[in-house]
Every structure is written in structure tokens, then in C-alpha cells.
Amino acid sequence: xxxxxxxxxxxxxPVFNQVELTRRxxxxxxxxxxxxxxxxxxxxxxxxxxxxxxxxxxxxxxxxGIEFQVITNxxxxxxxxxxxxxxxxxxxxxxxxxxxxxWLMPKWDQAxxxxxxxxxxxxxxxxxxxxxxxxxEWAMIRRAEKFTRRHHNRLRCxxxxxxxxxxxxxxxxxxxxxxxxFDERFFVTGEDNDLKVRIEQAGLRYAQTGACWVWHxxxxxxxxxxxxxxxxxxxxxxxxxxxxxxxxxxxxxxWAKHLRRxxxxxxxxxxx
Numbered sequence: 080x081x082x083x084x085x086x087x088x089x090x091x092x093p094v095f096n097q098v099e100l101t102r103r104x105x106x107x108x109x110x111x112x113x114x115x116x117x118x119x120x121x122x123x124x125x126x127x128x129x130x131x132x133x134x135x136x137x138x139x140x141x142x143x144g145i146e147f148q149v150i151t152n153x154x155x156x157x158x159x160x161x162x163x164x165x166x167x168x169x170x171x172x173x174x175x176x177x178x179x180x181x182w183l184m185p186k187w188d189q190a191x192x193x194x195x196x197x198x199x200x201x202x203x204x205x206x207x208x209x210x211x212x213x214x215x216e217w218a219m220i221r222r223a224e225k226f227t228r229r230h231h232n233r234l235r236c237x238x239x240x241x242x243x244x245x246x247x248x249x250x251x252x253x254x255x256x257x258x259x260x261f262d263e264r265f266f267v268t269g270e271d272n273d274l275k276v277r278i279e280q281a282g283l284r285y286a287q288t289g290a291c292w293v294w295h296x297x298x299x300x301x302x303x304x305x306x307x308x309x310x311x312x313x314x315x316x317x318x319x320x321x322x323x324x325x326x327x328x329x330x331x332x333x334w335a336k337h338l339r340r341x342x343x344x345x346x347x348x349x350x351x
Contacts, residue, residue: 085192086173086246087116091165094179095123095155098132100296101179105136109143111185114192117146119168121161124154159261159270166250166260174250176260177242182212182294184223190291191244194234201249201283204239205291206230206351212294223292230289230351237287238278240271241295249283262321268314272326289351 090108094101108118118140120133133149140147150164162176173192184190187205195203206226213219245253245260253260257277261270278285319325330339345351 085114085189086196087171088112088114088173088175088188088192088244089117089119089169089171090115090175090177091119091121091162091169092177092179093121093123093158093161093165094125094129094133096125096127096129097179098125098127098129101129102132104177104179104181104183105132107181107183109136109139109145111183112145112188113186114173114188115145116171117148117169119148119150119165121150121152121165123152123156123161157263157266159259159265160263162261163254163259163263166254169250172247174245174247175242176240176245178295180296181242182219184227184292185220187291187293190227190231191288194286194288194290195244195246198234198286199284200286201246201252202278202285203244203291204237204285204287205242205293206287206289207239207241207293207295208346209295209297210346212296219294223294226292226349226351227290229349233289233351234286235289235351236285238275238285239287240274242293252281252283253277264317265314266310268311269318269326270314273318273321276322 090112092101092104105118108115122129122133130151137147137149148168150168152161152164156164166174166176173195175188175191191203191205194200208222208226213222250260253274257263260274262273262277265273315325315327
């Protein structure tokens, strides 16, 4: 499938401090994207060097013909609200929601867009590698290429909100009932579990693909001193109030623990 037939992409990334993660993410996004037409950064009142770094990237992205928009909030309004802000400004038919603690492989957007279209999915999710980051970019690229060559035609039913590719139709369907893709009552914890439940209740088709490899720094965007007190407990309380069970407890059942252990073994072996 040629790039001309692939969906043009809007990318939404909320940021809050962690400027080096943002720099690395945007560097890979600029260097390795093929169909990205719009990048929207929602800055939740960062107190480090993030604003000046975003100004520099704005010049670089615009120099490559990519619209680069920064939405600056006077306070930290939380992950879900920031995502919804960005999504409302997205203009393309394929909308990718990403965390800033990710590193993207070459042609990652083509890979996701192709799978979304060919498999007739509403939402597509890449494979995430959380092993230690390799500073040598070519070593990272080789790692990605080795994995995707082996697993490019494989799909599995696995959900993760680290990076999600949505069709515009799926965005509209999810936002219809809640006023946004994310339920804005959640600050950080619980919004991803809530989104998964709503996606499944809406009957939307999602899958994780082995055709796209993304590096992720686990918990990289969360720095305890920067977040409200007891935000995790509040997220669990809201989820339980809404859905009638605690998602953390459900993750500690025998089968949930078994599946996580098996997934870690497969990750170490390079299996999908």
C-alpha cells in the first residue's frame, strides 16, 4: 500500500515537565514519520525547560511542512482533559494519542495506518518494548526492524493506552456520550481502564499489531512530587463508583498474574 493511500495523521501528546523525555519523543517523531500532518502538544503548565524546547520543535516541524500546535494550560489539568483538548483540535482522519515517554521507529505511522485499514479496525495499538533504552539510534532501529520483520503480520487482543491510533469515526463515537474520548473526572490513574471498558461496550474493534514497535519508558511520565496527593486512590475510587469493581484488584487474580508473567517471558524472548 503506497503512502498516498494511507490516512494522514494527527498526533496528540500531553506533556508535564520531563523535558528530556519530550525531546527524545519529538526527535523520533520528526525523524521517523511519513504520514503525520499535524502534531498537537498540550502542555500542562510545565515548570522545566519544556516551553522553550517546544518552540524549537515548532520551527523544525513547520520546516518539514507539518502543522505544530502547542496548547498551554495555566495549571496541570490532568491527562484525560489534556488529551481531550488536543483531540478537539485534531483535523486528520487518523488520530494518534501518545505519551511523551515513547520513542518511535521509522515509518511507524505508515505501519499503524496500514493495519488499521487492512484489518478494518477502529483502534490500533503498537507493540511496546520496555527494555533499557539504547542511546545508539541505529541499534534501536535494528531492534525494531528485527521484531517487526518477525511479527509484521500478527495481531493480538491486547489494550494499552501508551499509544493509540484511532479512526476519526471511533473518536466521534467515544466522545458522543462523555463529551470527550477520556472521562475527565480521572486525573491520571483509572482513565485508561475506563477507556478500555467504554471501547468494548461500544463494540469498537481494537488490536495490538506486531508490525509497529515502540519503545516505552515505563512510568516515565509520572513523578510523584509533581502529582496531586492520593491521585491513584482517587482514580480507583472513581472507577469503582462507575463500574462496580476495582481494576487493581482484578489485575491481581491468579489468571491476570499468570498472563503478565507469560507476557514478560515472551517479551524477553522477542516473541509477540
